[in-house]
Amino acid sequence: MNETENMDTEAENLEPEVMDPGLELAIKAFTLKHPVEALGVDKAKLKDEIMETLVAGARSSTYEKYCESLGWMLDEKLLGEMKTKNDEELKQLDLKITDAVDNLGDSEVREAMLAKAEFFARIGKREEALAAYETTEKKTVAVGQKMDLIFSVLRLSLIAQDYTAVKDGVEKAKKMFEQGGDWERKNRLKVYEGLYFMAIREFKKAAMLFLDSIATFTTYELFSYQTFVFYTVVTAIISLDRVTLKTKVVDAPEILTVIDGIPGLSQFLNSLYNCEYLNFFKGFCTVCDHVKLDVYLHPHFRYFMRQVRVVAYTQFLESYKSVTLQSMATAFGMSPEFLDTELSRFISSGRLNCKIDKVSGIIETNRPDAKNALYQKTIKTGDLLLNRLQKLSKVIDL
Numbered sequence: 001m002n003e004t005e006n007m008d009t010e011a012e013n014l015e016p017e018v019m020d021p022g023l024e025l026a027i028k029a030f031t032l033k034h035p036v037e038a039l040g041v042d043k044a045k046l047k048d049e050i051m052e053t054l055v056a057g058a059r060s061s062t063y064e065k066y067c068e069s070l071g072w073m074l075d076e077k078l079l080g081e082m083k084t085k086n087d088e089e090l091k092q093l094d095l096k097i098t099d100a101v102d103n104l105g106d107s108e109v110r111e112a113m114l115a116k117a118e119f120f121a122r123i124g125k126r127e128e129a130l131a132a133y134e135t136t137e138k139k140t141v142a143v144g145q146k147m148d149l150i151f152s153v154l155r156l157s158l159i160a161q162d163y164t165a166v167k168d169g170v171e172k173a174k175k176m177f178e179q180g181g182d183w184e185r186k187n188r189l190k191v192y193e194g195l196y197f198m199a200i201r202e203f204k205k206a207a208m209l210f211l212d213s214i215a216t217f218t219t220y221e222l223f224s225y226q227t228f229v230f231y232t233v234v235t236a237i238i239s240l241d242r243v244t245l246k247t248k249v250v251d252a253p254e255i256l257t258v259i260d261g262i263p264g265l266s267q268f269l270n271s272l273y274n275c276e277y278l279n280f281f282k283g284f285c286t287v288c289d290h291v292k293l294d295v296y297l298h299p300h301f302r303y304f305m306r307q308v309r310v311v312a313y314t315q316f317l318e319s320y321k322s323v324t325l326q327s328m329a330t331a332f333g334m335s336p337e338f339l340d341t342e343l344s345r346f347i348s349s350g351r352l353n354c355k356i357d358k359v360s361g362i363i364e365t366n367r368p369d370a371k372n373a374l375y376q377k378t379i380k381t382g383d384l385l386l387n388r389l390q391k392l393s394k395v396i397d398l
Helices: 003-008 021-033 043-056 060-070 076-103 106-123 126-138 143-159 163-177 183-199 203-216 225-237 242-250 265-273 277-292 298-317 325-332 336-348 370-397
Strands: 322-324 354-357 362-365
Touching: 021 043, 021 060, 021 106, 021 143, 043 060, 043 076, 060 076, 060 106, 076 106, 106 126, 106 143, 126 143, 143 163, 143 183, 163 183, 183 203, 183 225, 203 225, 225 242, 225 265, 225 277, 225 298, 242 265, 265 277, 265 298, 277 298, 277 325, 298 325, 298 336, 322 325, 325 336, 325 362, 336 354
Parallel strands: none
Antiparallel strands: 322 362, 354 362
């Protein structure tokens, strides 16, 4: 098959609308490690599902890894059977590659090499899979097919939670798109990059990329559309201003079609925008349960909880020059004592622009002057630059 024929078949090589089995398995294993009673997950059933997938795919390396990380008793007989199947399959794959090299064309050689790479990825041998994907890429001409290989490598990195490798893969894909590439794959790359930013706590960048992709979402190999909407809302609500949140999230038809099917999310989003803080915190509790048990958001659970509360308190206080501690506590459904402690912590860390008059029981807002803040920042930056220049001049003099 020549280059033109490869280009013609790019559209036929798109991912099916199913989740990557390796990613799905990794998410189930992550869930099994954590308390999941709040979400009504049956751990025994979940373990059976994981084992069924491991055995069906003869995923020997993944099975060994899970036995170690999840504290399972290793079944030597089962592991031996898996490895025997792996050895037989690998032998057949090598024979197909040899036959393709000796008797067939470049396209058939590439397909045989790709099958070997996918085999290593399936059984959990990441390093061997990466090497095989790299070999396959050398035999690949079409940009779209090269992009599909990068997506496969990115998913391996996500499974391993190697976000440095994810970043490198995204940058490589962006450079490749400078040579061309189709619109559908470019949109898929935005979701991969958004997921990377979310995983490293760059929530605003993640939210903007997710929102750019929400009308054209096709990245089902990573997660379902409902999960995508969940990620979009939770990243947007703590990073976007009120006006942008309204136009791009609250009123977005793509979000409105599925948000009611995600527990607590509609209440969480709409109650905040409508300033119904008591209902908002009820939805917040449900959303937090899901954030805590999400493989990508779990490391940022405490940060997310703090940031959401800051957003809600800031929005409430923006409407007042002063307000009683009691009335604010009533609005949020908490005791004045708890609210006092909560606000004090955020005020001392510079997250809220207000002060508390404990004697009078009043909260007074002190919104910063934007121009004055910029002036102070400029002075501070200038002083820092001068200090560095002085240190540099001493070094040069020596």
